[in-house]
Amino acid sequence: MSEQGPELEIVHLLRKVTVEFGLRQAEFASLHQMHSTDVRALICLLDAERAGTDATAGWLGAQLGLNSAGTTAVIDRLERLGHLTRTRDPRDRRRVLLAVDERAVELGWAFFGPLIESTVAALRDFDEKETAAVRRFLYAAHEAVTSIP
Amino acid sequence: MSEQGPELEIVHLLRKVTVEFGLRQAEFASLHQMHSTDVRALICLLDAERAGTDATAGWLGAQLGLNSAGTTAVIDRLERLGHLTRTRDPRDRRRVLLAVDERAVELGWAFFGPLIESTVAALRDFDEKETAAVRRFLYAAHEAVTSIP
DNA sequence: CCCATTATCTCGCTGAGCGAGATAATATCC
């Protein structure tokens, strides 16, 4: 159980990155009186915002793999901390729309900014072909990791 | 807050992979009566084994960001499920060495194998320079994500 | 040999997340 091909080494490297990133998330969470799940929730909500999708409570729960009770709890916590606003959807008043507060975004950037900057900086040394390769790889990894029916 | 450079897109892609991977881990966990932390623990232990490092209870706790009580609990759970063996270190009998059971490895491979295979397969289309680029990027990302003193 | 240090475990507690079911808004059918 060691020294397999260079491809496997890359997969291990990718996994290590995901593990470490999880730990940084946890640090950020406890630094701001939150839990990992709350941070993951904020990330999902920002992704939705960036994609222009409506983020409802149910949608968030699905993203996080929580049931409705747990989802309500997450939203309650984030709302209590002022990181989030609940709004009843005027078009379908059963739904609750979620909006991330600007300040929460700033806190996130303050913590993860340097990390992101540093990664982006590394990419600046890459030429066109190399950048494309990285994107292609990550895209393939994303496919592999999402499509487990 | 949208459409920044292609570098940032890559970082977002990487983050998405980590998020999805976390969800797969959670699926694997509940599939085998475990929790995410237990799975992460097994991963850490296998990494240690591969690296030839002694995996002690304290070391594991540090990797997972748990305190000693929580660490004992994780180990208890994994031992109860038969995925793990505790052995007192004969050289320093305060320490407890942890060894992952072969069957746990098989379960992991059955679940994550296809996912890994598929990612590795994608790399087969890459030439030398492209593979190197991916490795270099992941290495940089790993550096960025580990070195937040 | 005593004491400080290190590694792990035990106990009691807080709170994240679950199942079950309540509530309220919307969609469907006659």
Add this chain to the structure above:
DNA sequence: GGATATTATCTCGCTCAGCGAGATAATGGG
């Protein structure tokens, strides 16, 4: 248009992961 089914969210009570504090046991230095 009202009865009914469906959908979205929330409430309640419970279990158990992980924490803080402190116990226990092994090691190492003076």
